[in-house]
Amino acid sequence: MNKVPLTVNGAERLREELHRLKTVDRPWVIGAIAEARAHGDLSENAEYDAAKERQGFIEGRIQEIEGKLSNAxxxxxxxxxxxxxxxxxxxVEMEDQDSGDTVTYQIVGEDEADIKTGKISVNSPVARALIGKxxxxxxxxxxxxxxxxxxxxDIRYE
Structure with missing residues (x-):
């Protein structure tokens, strides 16, 4: 599998999420499954079904993050x-030539991209146009x- 670029901050956020999933969310859902099992008949137990679905999501997300970090x-x-x-x-701080508006973006990996915080994916059209300039x-x-x-x-390396 190809290496996936991540900034130091992006990798740290993924590690924090992985830690939370393993130490908080996983034990909680295991407890919820045990509690739902105690209610008896599992065939019509909505709490059990919801807890199992949540467990599947958590386990899938743990695998996804571990894979991303191993290929980062x-x-x-x-x-x-x-x-x-x-x-x-x-x-990168830049000025739109038509409107005169100034915007600042950090070029980050796919998983870190968040336009609200000024982080754009390295694969976005804007980032591709900026690289090398x-x-x-x-x-x-x-x-x-x-x-x-x-x-x-201006270009800064923070």
Whole structure:
């Protein structure tokens, strides 16, 4: 399987979720299953069915996270020798050439992407247009409404 890029923060969040699933959620659902079993007939026991379904979700998520972490290539942007280029993990401040609006994005892995917190996937059209560019360059992004141009104002490795 191919290595999946993750920032240090993204890997830490996955480890925290995995720890919570194993130490809190899994024991809780096992207790819920035991309690539902104590109610007797399992064929018409909605609590038992719900607890088993929840257990399946938790176990699936644990396997998914373990797989992602085992295939992760953890990248610390602070340690990169990017020579001022826009690379994975970089935080890019840019200005929309049409509207003049300034936006800041960090380029992260697929699992870390969250537009609300300014994190965009390395596979997104914006990130693909930014990779390899320097401050002062213009990045052209193919958007649904046509090509948008952004001037890169600053690139930081935080």
């Amino acid at each position: 290539q953890i990248i610390d942007p602070k340690l990169l020798d990017a020579d001022g280029r826009c690379v994975f993990g970089a935080t 320097y401050a002062g360059d213009i990045a052209q992004v193919q958007a649904p409404g046509g090509i948008r141009e952004y001037e890169i104002i």
